[in-house]
Amino acid sequence: MSEPKTATPIPAGDAYKGWVFKWTNYIKGYQRRWFVLSNGLLSYYRTQAEMGHTCRGTINLATATITVDDACNFVISNGGAQTYHLKASCEVERQRWITALELAKAKAARLQTESDDSGDDFSQLPPTAPSGQGGGGGSQNSEVQSALRTLGSKVEDLSTCNDLISKHGSALQRSLSELDNLRLTGEAGDKIRQVTERATLFRITSNAMINACRDFLALAQAHSKRWQKALQAEREQRVRLEETLEQLAKQHNHLERAFRGAAAQANATADNKSAVAAAKGEASDEDDDNEFFDAVEEAPEFITVPADPRFHKRSSSNASGFNSEMCSDDQSLNEEPLAMNQESPSQELLPLKKRRTRIPDKPNYSLNLWSIMKNCIGKELSKIPMPVNFNEPISMLQRLSEDLEYHELLDKATKCHSSLEQMCYVAAFSVSSYSTTVHRTSKPFNPLLGETYELDRRRESGYRSICEQVSLPRRLQEITVASKFRGKYLSIMPLGTIHAIFDKGNNHYTWKKVTTTVHNIIVGKLWIDQSGEIDVVNHTTGDRCHLKFAPYSYFSRDVARKVTGVVMDKDGKAHYVLSGTWDEKMEFSRVMQSSRGGENGSEGKQKTVYQTLKAREVWRKNPLPERAETMYYFTTLALTLNEPEEPVAPTDSRRRPDQRLMEDGHWDEANSEKQRLEEKQRIARREREREALSQRAFGHPDEAVDEDSRNDPSMKSAPHDLYKALWFERCQDRITGEQVHIYKGGYWEAKERGHWEGCPDIF
Template identity: 30%
Template sequence: METLEVHSKDFLVKWVHAPDNCIIDWYVKPVKKSINFAIYRKSADSSESKENSESPVPRSGSGVSREEHTNGSGTADSVSSVNVAASKSHKTRSRSMSRSSSFSDNLEQSDLQLVKHYNKLIAGELVHGKYEVERGGTFAFIFDNSFSKTTMKKVLFSSKILFANPGSNEVYRRKMFASKKTSIHDLRSNGGGRTRQTPKYNGAEDDDDDTLHSVLLKKRRKVLQGYVKRYFLLNFKYGTLSYFRVNDNKLRGSMPVRHSIISANPKSREIIIDSGMEVWSLKALNNTDFQNWIDAFNKVKRSQCDFDQEHYDDDADISDAVHDLEGVAKELNTLKFKNDSPSDELLQKVSGISDDVEHALDKLRSAISSHNVNEAKSTYSNNDFHDAKEFNDTLSAGVVLLDRSGGKGSSLEDSDISDYGDDNEIISTNSSESDLGDFQDSRKKPVKAQSTTKSSHAQLYPLPHDPVKRDYDIPVSVSQPPSLLGFLRKNVGKDLSNIAMPVEMNEPLSFLQKYSEMFEYCDLIDNALQISSSDDCGEKILRIAAFAVSSLSCLRMKERNARKPFNPLLGETYELVREDFGIRYVSEKVCHKPAVFAIFAESKEWTFSFSPSPSQKFWGKNAEISIKGVCTLTIRDTGEVFTWTQPTTLLKNIIAGEKYSEPSAPITVKSSFGGGAVVEFDKSGMFSGRSEGLTIKAYDSNKNILPYSITGKWTESLTLKTDSTEKLIWTVGELLPNSSQKYGFTKFAGTLNKITPLEKDQIPPTDSRLRPDIRYYEQGNVESAEKTKLELEEAQRQRRKELEMKKEQYKPLFFTHVGGDTPDSGEWVYVNGDKSYWNRRKNNDWNDLPKLW
């Protein structure tokens, strides 16, 4: 995928040329910041409209407006003179089109027709779409960053054309942009960098992928900022002119030369290119460069490279050759992959021949799909004045060369040229701070403008906070979990609830820490809230449902199914502050029997509460794990509330065999505004092993299925499917190196026991990070961990007996019970006010906490 850079308050157009009866297969991935995206089609009669219009009006964009394109005396140059000659009214209209013109204004005045608007694409998500083209044409993939005032956006993009293979149902791909042999890096190595001035012609005359490339001067977008050196690449096959910063491979802009109006002035070596959507003003560094570029543009303008479907029928010899080569390719693939024991030498030779055949096939297919490019010569008209109508009649024939009568434009001054800088604005050291956000962790979200609603009053001490360096690695486990069957045999007839499990059956985290793993994927919530409030396709609630299911992914590794977290002591707490995610989380064990944990997490945009009470039942060789409690997600701005319960899961093969977990019940997410989503897990067969697939469907308030859905695996990734695209909205977190010997932890889980500068001397003495038996166990001191664990559990029993003798019950400090007759019913609500957890933390007020160890 190539990297595109889109200026703030601007847009970038990526042009794709598609023949008849094909499919445009495209991928887009915004990097770290969201961007708006849409696909437009250039009108079929656009060339006619250009030729018949009285005068083409340059558009604002990454170039100059008509008002900017004047000489020193204030007289319009030859391009403006030509355009205005037939109709004075255009002068007023063009002057009104300054750089402040909105993106929508540019679209309205262009000859582009909307194909599909995808609205905002979420940062970090890979979006895949396919568009079926019946009638060929030129398509504009537009990346709109006009809503951002200061931040440049980076986007990864690729597109391919899919064709039906002659005589088969298969398709093959034709890659858009340059071929491998004419990549940007290759062109640079051939002399296309900063020091090269003469345009480099890459490829043979009859090569469909030949290119022309060199440095040209490009006028900045703002008035009086002069010109800047940029690296330009013209692809003859697709007629597309692209530009980059010198010695950089990030695309800054693209122009469809074949469908653009091109004017040029030999005296000033100036070239004006107007696509109807934007205007570029360029200057060649010398006369030789100027003539080479004019010749190249004329070649593109006069060539016929569009795909001709009938060519398949007319050229029987090529079609037969393709058919024969495909047969050879299939036989070679059979030798490569179905031979029982091929030697390395034979396999290498067969692979080489197979690659050669595939390359030949590509060349033949390319020959079928396009006509040869004929060389064209440029025509100069140095001193002729063209009337507007005569001027437009010549546009389709090639570049129109005009003369400038006087003015400063005939020479280049040093002050007009810059080797560095952005086309948008002069670089200032004061802007570096705002640009740092582009290079932070991909899950860090930009701070949104505070609204006038209650979200503007949300204080999240100790956030905001400077970035914290976190160590995620942990020591290798020195023990293996004991056989549960052996343990049960040793305790036949005994009450298992009163028997302490061996410490080797644990992982070095408490349940409070494990529940915090839910928020490894809290960006799913943030991304859901970026969906338009008028969403009627179900995308928002589908993303919330994806968050609901993402917490199951911590069970994907078999090592995590063979152990369990440490059971927290009554009154034990755990906090998690992630400045990179913009969240804070606090939890407390509020009841011992039954075990109940209270959780409260929040960000600037939402709050989350959950009071899980897990229980386990044995069924022969399997165990059923169910969790009481309702997950409640509240959106601050709108007051919308989403609720769901965690699914029942089955832990299989607990006696013998490889242990694994799988969900055995669906998840239903409901919205207080109406509607919901249902997560359905695939059912596993008797011998099929773990079931990992799932489908999420959204419903409106009348229980009608909405058009969007999600498919994927809770162990790998989830994809949002719309009517025309697929968005990869979630992937599992990265595992620790050598994870199988480190309890199957992800990198996120590996950080949960660390004490960073955010926690040092700040967290209460009841925090799980300070629990000594967990610390011993993580460090590999199993004997001390076992001994300390027994001591802590015995001390807890003594505290409970003392309360019973006083006829008192333990009262949690940071949560209060609301509703329900038993501790595992109703809801445990986070305590606000002066005695809240975060206010106590700010004041280091931990004096009345129980001494747990």
């Protein structure tokens, strides 16, 4: 069967394809290959049949150079990384390819420049108007913007053609002049003179067309600038109107509440105080459904404004409506909803507290590691009596709170108009929590039963969280650190689910954590790796992001600690690609086109090729403090976690004596204090067991355990875990079906009153 020898244009899109000879090596020389030029990418295959599954190579023309060797040969190079030596069947065919390649290169470079200037078109898109507030204006602006982009693309095409015609016309004129200088006679001379005359007419016509195109280009650019200025003025005016409307809505709600409160107070009497209070409670609940940012109307820094960067005001994750619950070792972490996070004006006037930036340097204590480790192989880490030499001076509850270090990613996510773009920020947030582990080879203190930790950063960042150790580490529920020591390495496998809920859009995200492995436990330098896969799921829209943490391999050519991911909608269509490393940064880029190949190599796996715009950086790790290596490689946030602070609960990790002694460098005293606390915890557990058995012996089993514990099969076989959490209650998660602990309230109120009744004596 004969195959085409010339390139053939493809009607759909700016594409070109055909047979070209490609240099392979000195043995085989030039071999014929099928080349396809599409969307600024030049790909080649051995045959046309391979186009559906096996691409032999691809080069991006945006940064490539195209040079001509002789009549039929030309070279395409991409900065030395890729170089194709090609040969066309004839000079005309070579010129067709050169013209197509030059056009494709100009378009690819222009697209890349537009992507850099527009931030993947995110910042150029007008903000979407809320429902019922002029949504049509946003649609009209989007249509005009799309029309401007199309016209701009066509104008750039004209400009590129203008340059090419001028370039090739000059080359043709030089060649004809060289022929004319040969002074040929006879028929050849007549033919040359005819060609010269026709070339001169062609040059005159081309120059006229070029001048007309240049005038059109100048007019189009001038009008484009005016249209863009008009659009920008309209956008700014809309932002000002929205801000004004928001302020009016707040003032209206404030006046309405004040009016209702005054009316209720005027009608109140001594006999119906409780009834009036109930009526006020109902009115308050009704207001919560209709007001704008009413829960923080006394705190200006929490006001959310439209996402235009010049009018942007920083808002906290709470003000944006973010709600998270995280648990580990059955430690439940809850970031409190906005309605529970109000502040009085007097608190707002207080200056920000200056946090500490250093802790005492880590002392150099020697330890016989093998004498401790040889009896621990195969045991759970929580059952190994470890000295503080293996610890860092913070508890697991404080370590969990470090996950909120990059909370600004969630702040940015609340401002995204697209749930798919918001998914990119949530996925980056799930990766950012691992950046603190790259040098942190020491383990945190295991929390005591009933131990708590609060992280209050409302003044600095607008969020706060509360953690509580709600059961013994032996019971693996919720987000559990199931640790196993295998001799050479230690694996830490979190088992539970993390939730992130955004009030705006009501998007509910869940994800799990990957496995953390500590290598070279016995011999060599300790190092940490993260491996596994994460599915970040938006249960509201069905969007999903699949993240893969590649395990370290000595033989891999990939960058170490690599993370890749794809954001897909509910139908499985890819919209964004994420890439980066869990210890440094993450980027995401918009998918413009994807193609799925067939079998690849001996593994039989299918590879999907995504054509994307230029990547945008979404997260970068904060630099470590100066001399961090002498302070357990703590981050700036971690240095403040164990800083003494008042008032906090008597069960707060900051009050832990063994942890405090270790931080101050008194490790021998810390080890003694750690043994005392563990023995005190064992005595308290035995006391609970005796009390439970006594209750059951007298026929009052219900007084010993709560409803959830009574229905737990593990409680029937292990009555000694009879402990009821103080600030959390156990229930079934409606999304995952898992048993979780939800914050039931009361902690921040107790802190405000300074009354800590019911807190166990654990220290």
